[in-house]
Amino acid sequence: MAENITNQNITQGAKTKQVYTSTNKPIWCAGCGDYSVFASINKALTELGIDKSSVAIVSGIGCSSAMPHSFSTYGVHSLHGRLLPTATGIKLANSSLTVIGTGGDGDGYGIGGGHLMHTARRNLDMTYIIMDNETYGLTTGQTSPTALLGHKTKSTPFGVIEMPVNPMALAISAGATYVARGFSGDVAHLSQLIKGGIEHKGFALIDIFSPCVTFNHDNTYDWFRPRIYKLDSVGHDPSNLNAAMEKAFEDVQTKYEKIPIGLFYKTSRPTYEDLELSFKNGPLVKQEMPTKEQIQSILEENL
């Protein structure tokens, strides 16, 4: 992590207000949707008032993956596509932490795609925020797994010929227990989705349309605005699995004339931490390390 991360909390009278942001300047282009995601995460954390020393923000590689540098919480800028294994390791070592993953669509649905289904089905209690700009921003605009059919990029000069990944359907079918989609053009709405994801006990995936103003000239703020609508406004019931799946395919089925955003699906089942016997006496970091003799006897019993 960069050096300049410390921001002091603000104390007024007996009350201390947490300051979650760092003094590092973000690296994003002017107008990049990731600024709004940063503001929304900050708003959600501020409203929840979580102790910043118990928050870990973990990223992969990409423009969006620079997110942890902008916060004064714990943070890891890991490897491309390896955000979820890193976040899982943190959560397993210290299950009392609030773990938030932040990365791009290339990172999460491409190179890291295999990790998504397994982390979702485990239902680890963490929040995964994907800044979906339908392109590879950092490497200057190649096709990503969510790029729409026909979209022309440096790597597909004649247009994309592969079906895009459907993040909502993928996450629901993999077993995620909170599945939502937001838009960088609406911080008030987005911050509430993020807040809900952090509060939710289980694996939350929040896919965010976060336009890349430099390399994706098709899926711009102006392209999204007339197409998106809020699920709340049509009385969608997020506890209804079939309705959630139907909504997950509405964009494809309407040829992107209607794109729903909001909470698609929410359900409750035990988390991995609830079920894993090693956690029955609390987070691993708070437990006694086994002695050399105990380790030896475990090895002898099992080998």
Ligand SMILES: Cc1ncc(C[n+]2csc(CCOP(=O)(O)OP(=O)(O)O)c2C)c(N)n1
């Ligand atoms: C193992 C590996 N493969 C490829 C790369 C090159 N690379 C860096 S970022 C990136 C894609 C970034 O796209 P995305 O995850 O969508 O994030 P964005 O930059 O759009 O926010 C790629 C292919 C890398 N760093 N490591």
Ligand code: SF4
């Ligand atoms: S290249 Fe695109 S994704 Fe990267 S910072 Fe610039 S606008 Fe954002």
